[in-house]
Structure formats: structure tokens, C-alpha cells
Amino acid sequence: MKEKWPYYRRRLYFVLLAATFLLGFYSLYVYYRPIISRDWQLLSAVLYGTFKMFLYSPPLGVTADYHWTYEVAKWLAPILTSALVLTALTNRVLHLKNVILNSFGSHILIFGASKQSQAFLQSLKGRDNRFRKTLVSASALSDDAKQDYEKLGAAVYTEDVRMLTAKEREAFSKQVRLSRSEHILFMGDDEADNYQTFLSLLREIDPKEHQTIHLQIETPVLRRYVERALERRKQSEEKYRLLDLRFYSLAGLSIDRLLGQGQAVHFVQPLIDQLSPGDNFLDKLPPVHLFVLGANDLSRELLLRSVNDFVIGRDKIKLTLVDSSVTDFYDDLQYHYPQLSQALELEVHTSLPGRHSFDETARQGDYTALFLNHPNPLVNLQALEYFPPDIPVAFRNEPGLDLREIHKSRQNVIFYGDLSEIMTRQIVLQESLDQAARDFNQRYAEVASILGSGGQPWPELSPVKKQSSRLSAAHAFMKAALLSAGLGQSLPEVRATMARDKAKFNQLVATKQGEDFRDALVAYFRDKPYLEQLSELEHKRWVNSYYVMGFRRGDVKDEVQKTHPCMIEDWAELMGEAFFSCHPEYDLISALSLAGEDHETK
Known part of the structure; x- marks a missing residue:
């Protein structure tokens, strides 16, 4: 009943409004009919008097001999007007409060007023939430809808950025803190609108630190267009490398919630x-x-x-x-x-x-x-x-x-x-998963640098490699469960074991190179067979993830043609002739991330 109250409140308001107008019209008609003979003057007087009642100015004096219906309308009309004024005033006060608060702390900017954006904002309500929120709706919202959003702590703006001129878009972007938002979400119901809104705003984003774009787009071709547009920006301007792009769908969020x-x-x-x-x-x-x-x-x-x-x-x-x-x-x-x-x-x-x-x-x-x-x-x-x-x-x-x-x-x-179960900070923003992927990539780059095979910082990774990192991080829980059962250890004991093993691996990386390193790694696996099992498992998972992204085995790494020479499912081949080109030790890094400090990628 509580959820339906706004609906019933609006119905009650319009019923009372209609009833008050009819009562006022009837009572004034009864009063003026004997006095005014011309019909058009009578109609004008009755309508004018009825509207005056709603403006806190009753047309008849207290001594006038009016019908009882006038007394009812005289009281109801200003009350109904006050309700509208109070709602608008409350919205302005709430909006001003939210705008002031948005000047401080971490900020989330949402485009699109929808059921999902409302559920997401509801999940962010609470003292333990660190985010300030802004919601931009392309279409007009009712006063009640605005008030609902403002009560959730979101400063609400009504603006279709696609229709603005370049200068208007620049000014509005500053107003809603576009370039200072930690997360920017495009949550409209229509993916084509999300696509067009994002492209309209892309050139206005001037990131000073890491920002994540969350786009609700399911169609593969639209996703490719967005990726290409952002990649062109990154190639022309270094600052755009601070942008991370994440696509999502309600179906995908539901599976995230399950898995x-x-x-x-x-x-x-x-x-x-x-x-x-x-x-x-x-x-x-x-x-x-x-x-x-x-x-x-x-x-x-x-x-x-x-x-x-x-x-x-x-x-x-x-x-x-x-x-x-x-x-x-x-x-x-x-x-x-x-x-x-x-x-x-x-x-x-x-x-x-x-x-x-x-x-x-x-x-x-x-x-x-x-x-x-x-x-x-x-x-x-x-x-x-x-x-x-x-x-x-x-x-x-x-x-x-x-x-x-x-x-x-x-x-x-x-x-x-249930929509409220998936439109949460944990599932939508995926902060812990992204942090796990970034942490592992840093460890990966460090080992790769020591071994002389390169490695890139997170901002320079391609969308493919970032997605690969996230998928590997998502699998860490499965590795931990398998290792716990295979070693007969609790999860804290597994982390302690991995921490000791990681220290030995770090020493091996620092002291061995070339064939000596391969021989040492083979001996290391022989001494700790569970690590070789986990490394082989991680490589199998990595190959699978690249199959999903459309890759096949080829002579060169090419993300455009979708080929990769290390899509080898035979572990013996990987440890043999492909060792120095595919580096199976990187799969081991994923296993050692269970120590709790590092996480995963390839």
C-alpha cells in the first residue's frame, strides 16, 4: 500500500480539484444568475470568480447570500493550491540541498529516469554510502517524481543534452560535474538514446582522474561503435585513457547477481x-x-x-x-x-x-x-x-x-x-571486481618487466585485455574452492599457503632467466603440483574467455582480426615449445593471487 500511495494521492488530488471547480462554478452561477442577464457576461463572471478562489481571493464577501456549495469550494480551493505550491517549494529546497552536497565527495552522474535508475538510487541511500548523486532526465518529470528522486539524495535536472548547442552542452556538463564524476551511468530504457547521449557528451568529458562509464547497450554493433569512438579519442588525446568503459544489460546484471x-x-x-x-x-x-x-x-x-x-x-x-x-x-x-x-x-x-x-x-x-x-x-x-x-x-x-x-x-x-536485487552498487558498479583486475594487472606488469616481455599499466590496456582481467578476477573464488578441497585446508589456510608459495615464486623470478627459469619453474611445479593444476586451469579459462570474444588461434596477436598464438589447450605444448612465446608463468600469477594481495589477467 505504501508503494501505491503516490498514485492514489494524485488520483485523490485531481478528484478534489474537479469537484472544487464544479462546486465553485455551480455556486457562483446560482449567485450571479439573477444579477447578470447577458449570458457571456454571466459565464465570464462565473469563470473569473472560480479561478479567483484558487488564488486565495474569494470573489464574494462574507455577508453575501450564497449557496452552501460556495462555502465548501471557498475552503478547498486555496488548500489545493497550497498543496501544489508546497510540493514545488519542497522540491526546490531538496534540490538546493543536494546541489550543495554534490560539491563535496565522490560523485555519480546518471542519465535516464527509469525504473532501474530509481532502484539503483534507492540502493545508494544510507549513511554508509559515500556517493553524491545527480540524475539527468531527457523528458519532463512530474513534481511527485522529482520529489521522490530528490528525497533519494539525487539532484535532478531535466535536459535533453542531444538537443543542446555546443556551448550549452559545455555549460551543462560543468553544472552536473560531468568531468568530476567517478561513475557516469547511462540508464535510459532505450539503448539508442543511451548511445546517442553518450556520443553527445564524449567530447565534453575532461577527466582529471580515473572515471568509469556504464552504458546500458546490448546490441553488439552499437557496442562496437562506442568502443571505436572512445578508442579514437584515446589515440588523439592522452587524457581519455583515464576512462574505463563498461557495457551492461539487465540480463547480464541478473547473471552477475547469480554467479x-x-x-x-x-x-x-x-x-x-x-x-x-x-x-x-x-x-x-x-x-x-x-x-x-x-x-x-x-x-x-x-x-x-x-x-x-x-x-x-x-x-x-x-x-x-x-x-x-x-x-x-x-x-x-x-x-x-x-x-x-x-x-x-x-x-x-x-x-x-x-x-x-x-x-x-x-x-x-x-x-x-x-x-x-x-x-x-x-x-x-x-x-x-x-x-x-x-x-x-x-x-x-x-x-x-x-x-x-x-x-x-x-x-x-x-x-x-527482483529489480531491486540487481540494481545495487555492488552489482552495477562492480568496484571490487575492477579493483581486483587492476591489482593483478599491476603484478602482471611487474613480472613481465622482470622477464623482459613487456606489460602495460591499466589505463593503456585495450578493452579486450581489461575484460579478460575482469573475467579472470571473477574466477578467483572458484580456484579458491577447488584448492581448499584439494589441499584439505580452510580458505584462510589456503591464502597463507599461497602467500608462502608466492614468496618462493618471486625469488625464482628475480634470480632465474631464460632456460634456467623454465627448468626452475618445472621443478617448482613438480614440488607443488596443485600450483601447476591451477595454472593449467587458469589457462583453460583464459582460452575460453577469448573464444567468447570471438578469438581463434593465429600466428600473431591481433585484436582486430581476433587472433592469438597462445590459444593452446595442450598444457604440455605450452610448457614446451610455446613456453617463451606464451609465458605459462603468467597463469601461475593468477593462482598465486589467492594469497589475497593480487588478482588476475593475461
Whole structure:
């Protein structure tokens, strides 16, 4: 009821406004009819008098012999006017307060007034939040909507920057602190508007320190255009290297919520539990096999993330996709991600729960986890009945049906689909993931410099390498879980072990070169086989991530032609003839990042 109060309040206001106008009109008509004979003068007097009541100036004196309806209208009219004035005054005071506060501290700038921007601002409300917020809406907002945003701490501006002249855009950019915002988010519902708004503002951004651009764009061709536009800016002006670009979609954020921050481990924990101390998980664990219901955006994002986040061995990820129509989905996937089949063994079935073919598909597979992504939760509920109660499940429930009864018989079910659960600082901004990627890249560059193979600081990395770094950082939790089971140690003990191993590796890097370094690394792996397992696993994950980005094995590194000579899945070849060109020790750095200080990239 509380959420619907603004709607009912507006309805009540307009009902009272209409009733007051009619009462005032009727009472003045009754009063003036005997006095004024001309119809047009009568109408003018009645209308004029009615409007005067709303301007705190009743047209009749207290001694006048008027109808009782006039007395009601005389009181209601100024009250309703005061409500409007008070709302506007409150908005101005709130806006002034937010503008003043925005002059201090870290700043977030949001373009687009939408359900997602409102949910995101709601998540940022609280004393522990360090950000000041500004919201820019291209279309006019009602006073109530403005007040709702201002109460969330966002200074609200109404301006379509695409329609401004160059000087107007420059002045407005300064007003909203465009170049001083730590995060700039384009959260409009229309991705074409987000695209055009970003391009309109790109030349106005004058970064003094690191800034992150978050763009809600799903279409691959639009993403490429944005990347090219920013890359041209970086080549012409050094300052644009301080800009990081992140694309996102609501489907992608939902998968981040399911798999991020170590959540992916939950879905493969039954497999990891099969390990005993001393086991080689690359040989011991069976392939991950996911069952996915629903051919939609959520499932596409899951497919792309699964070949990174669920890598626990040498085998391809297996995935069975079921829906009433999968042909177009499959064709689109093959077209946009031609190398995905190198990392993913995908089966598609045209079926739905309640059909004999669905029963056969459900019972013939030894599934690791279920992802019930159908938009209708009742279809997901029906599908759930086909599977054993101990299997981990992700259950899409956007309408928010009360399905808590499921937990009485199934403990491993995670419900998702609520917008407020994904529009959070942790999921949208991904600050910890980015920091992990930047930290590892620094360590990577240091080792590469010592070994004489280069290395670049974070601002100079290409979008491909930055994305590779983030994907590697996302997999760190899976490595930690595997190592914990393989060594029989708790996670704090694993970090301590990795810290000791890292110190020995640092000494090796500092004292050995060339063939001596390779021989020393081989001996190091022989002494600590779990590190070689983790290094091989990391290389497999890295190759998979490059398959998703459309790369294939080639003679040279070329991000335009999408070729890379180190996309080698044979670890023996990597440690042999490809050692000095592909540097498997960099995969080891990823494993050693579990010590807690460093994180990952390639």
C-alpha cells in the first residue's frame, strides 16, 4: 500500500480539484444568475470568480447570500493550491540541498529516469554510502517524481543534452560535474538514446582522474561503435585513457547477481565435495553439465559466462537448453559467437514441461545445476518437479510469487528476478571486481618487466585485455574452492599457503632467466603440483574467455582480426615449445593471487 500511495494521492488530488471547480462554478452561477442577464457576461463572471478562489481571493464577501456549495469550494480551493505550491517549494529546497552536497565527495552522474535508475538510487541511500548523486532526465518529470528522486539524495535536472548547442552542452556538463564524476551511468530504457547521449557528451568529458562509464547497450554493433569512438579519442588525446568503459544489460546484471562474488561455487559445490586432499581436480572431477529452461536474454548471458565462471577442469562445459522455440536463439548465438562451440558443448531441445520429450530430456542427463529462466514462474515450478531435490537451482520469479514452500523440500534453490536485487552498487558498479583486475594487472606488469616481455599499466590496456582481467578476477573464488578441497585446508589456510608459495615464486623470478627459469619453474611445479593444476586451469579459462570474444588461434596477436598464438589447450605444448612465446608463468600469477594481495589477467 505504501508503494501505491503516490498514485492514489494524485488520483485523490485531481478528484478534489474537479469537484472544487464544479462546486465553485455551480455556486457562483446560482449567485450571479439573477444579477447578470447577458449570458457571456454571466459565464465570464462565473469563470473569473472560480479561478479567483484558487488564488486565495474569494470573489464574494462574507455577508453575501450564497449557496452552501460556495462555502465548501471557498475552503478547498486555496488548500489545493497550497498543496501544489508546497510540493514545488519542497522540491526546490531538496534540490538546493543536494546541489550543495554534490560539491563535496565522490560523485555519480546518471542519465535516464527509469525504473532501474530509481532502484539503483534507492540502493545508494544510507549513511554508509559515500556517493553524491545527480540524475539527468531527457523528458519532463512530474513534481511527485522529482520529489521522490530528490528525497533519494539525487539532484535532478531535466535536459535533453542531444538537443543542446555546443556551448550549452559545455555549460551543462560543468553544472552536473560531468568531468568530476567517478561513475557516469547511462540508464535510459532505450539503448539508442543511451548511445546517442553518450556520443553527445564524449567530447565534453575532461577527466582529471580515473572515471568509469556504464552504458546500458546490448546490441553488439552499437557496442562496437562506442568502443571505436572512445578508442579514437584515446589515440588523439592522452587524457581519455583515464576512462574505463563498461557495457551492461539487465540480463547480464541478473547473471552477475547469480554467479558473482563466489556465487558460482554454490552451483558446482556438489562436484567439488567429491574431492579428497591430494586429488588432481583436473582428472577427478566430471564435466559441469547445466540444464537451462528458456531461450532468452538471461540464458544467453548465462551461456557466455558459464564457459568462464564454471571452469573446473579440462573438459568443455556441457549445457542443455530447452524451450518451446530455440531455433532463432541458436542461430543468433552461432552468428554472434562463432567460436563459442570450442568452449561449450550445447544441446538444444524444443519442448516444455508437461510434454513427454521434456521428461526424457530431464531424466537422461546427469545435471550439475538447473537454471530455470522461463519468464513464467509457473512453468519453472512445473519443471522443478522433474529433478531430484538436492540439485542446485536458480529460479526466475520476476512477479514475486510467494514460493517459500519450495524451501521445505529443496534447500539449494536461489530465487531471482527482483529489480531491486540487481540494481545495487555492488552489482552495477562492480568496484571490487575492477579493483581486483587492476591489482593483478599491476603484478602482471611487474613480472613481465622482470622477464623482459613487456606489460602495460591499466589505463593503456585495450578493452579486450581489461575484460579478460575482469573475467579472470571473477574466477578467483572458484580456484579458491577447488584448492581448499584439494589441499584439505580452510580458505584462510589456503591464502597463507599461497602467500608462502608466492614468496618462493618471486625469488625464482628475480634470480632465474631464460632456460634456467623454465627448468626452475618445472621443478617448482613438480614440488607443488596443485600450483601447476591451477595454472593449467587458469589457462583453460583464459582460452575460453577469448573464444567468447570471438578469438581463434593465429600466428600473431591481433585484436582486430581476433587472433592469438597462445590459444593452446595442450598444457604440455605450452610448457614446451610455446613456453617463451606464451609465458605459462603468467597463469601461475593468477593462482598465486589467492594469497589475497593480487588478482588476475593475461
